[in-house]
Amino acid sequence: MNSLKPLLIRTLQLALVLWAVVTILFLMFRLMPGSPLAAYIDPTFTEEQQEALIRQFGLDKPLWQQYFTYLVNLLKGELGYSFRYRAPVAERIWLLLPNTLILTFSSLIVAYVFGILAGAWLAWRRGSRVEVAALPVVLATRAMPEFWLGMVLLAIFSFSLGWFPAGGTRSAGTEYSSLWALYTSADFLSHLALPMLTLAIYSQGLPLLLMRSNMLDVMKEDFVTMAKVKGLSSYAVVVRHGARNALLPVVTSFAIAVGYQLQGNVVVESVFSWPGLGRELVAAVLASDYPLAQGAFLMIAIVVIAMNLIADLLYTFLDPRISHA
């Protein structure tokens, strides 16, 4: 296959990016004010624990040796020991990752389904009063601080109307036999509703505007004119000929949106006390729990970079017109 080589190059480039980000992370947490031990060792750890960590991360060695130890430990999945939880960071991260992913993907799926339909509809109604009124509104949703939107929804639907709980993932005292039972329970879904809606309202603008402008482009192409000339109904022209072709770049943008969403999650998870990676990152930094902060940052960065790669791959495979020259 001809397209395989550029993809391989791109994958290698992004592996280098990952390495660069990991290095930046190392430098940020080592060059911070305070003792170099502070990144891994809390003074309240027992003597044995401290010594074990010093050995594991080579904290008594020069910086460049620490750096290699750090890389090797990362490859083994060793992220250190959380100060607050007295537990391995990796364990904590794997516990929180599903919550963040559920919030991210559910909100993005809602945002994309709505954005694609509304974008196609607005393109079809081009020049109408609805379209003229809708565009500034859509632009304004992109201009909202996500956490503020969350605060407004929280005040209205939780504190005023009492329809939804104010935060967390489940009511106090509820127990579930498995994670699956938790994630499909009505209780969990009602906790998910408001943060999900917040992120969905913020995110629908991108697919909507993309879909609209792509539709406008596609509708000018010869095959659409041809379909109209053949006397097909406007529905058939818009949906079967227009939308299908306009959809491609929108689908590709999904992967990029996942990366951006993970960053927006940081504030929205904090508003709704959603136990995810973003809120944990903020809490860990505020509490000077540096190993956990590094771990959460790293995990978010890995997902962002992986999504950039997937976007590149989708772009190449879905659209034959694009080639990486």
Added chain:
Amino acid sequence: MPETVADTHESGVARIFAAIRLPVGDPFALAGLVIYAVFIVTAICAPYIAPYDPSEILYTADYDLASDLPPGAKGHLLGTTSLGRDIFSQIVWGARSALLVGFTAAFMVAFIGSIVGLLAGYFGGWVDAVLMRLADVAFGIPFLPFVIVISAFSEPSIWNTVIAMGLVLWRDTGRVIRSQVLSLRSRGYVEAARVVGSSDLKIILRHITPNILPLSFLYGSIAIGWAILTEASISFLGFGDPDAISWGFMLQDAFASQALARQAYYWFIPPGLAIILVVSAGFFISRGYENLLFPKLGR
């Protein structure tokens, strides 16, 4: 001879102004420019517009703390906070922080992005390769977590946001300007300038830069919004400068003081609306630019 030099210099300046082309013809952009004008005047005249010092703790006539007053209460257009501070005065002063952060960060982003794009696009080869891999790295850094860590490890200040934006967000501008320079580089007049022996610096400054300035401004106007939103998020999460009154700080104050549970909408709605207004003004202007630069996307 000196006259011609002065002449070309002047026409160069005139050309730059012509090149920026404020998109006043577009209704969206015009609305955005009007909002900006109001915003800038408010920020500059804040001490004359605001009835109170935004961080002053106020008392009522009977020496009670003027806390949690509803909007319209004597002398308080938008009411007061739980600590007895005037909300309207905070909104007015918040414009100043937003203006400072927005414009300096936008300048950094547009400036660094343009330089990177110009160098990568014009010189190509290893310069291009190095700069574009750096852009890849910038794209791999989760922006908000990065700002959080930077803010946590340095003195709380609104400049942390500006510095972090300058370090990371030049990536979009840099890539777009690079591809624009790539296409400009092979144009006839650039070739001609090269043939008559113009230096690289002269070609970049005189023939290429004026043509990419509108794009730099386009990305700059978007970056103003990003900066204001980022500063608001950082303040909201508690990493902001506690002495600087910003709209993000107001929201954090309201959130932490249980304004949501008490349904004190008058407290947390205005700062949000102020942010939306200013950020969408930047988007409106950038849309006007897009219509101007890429007419295909418009009507």
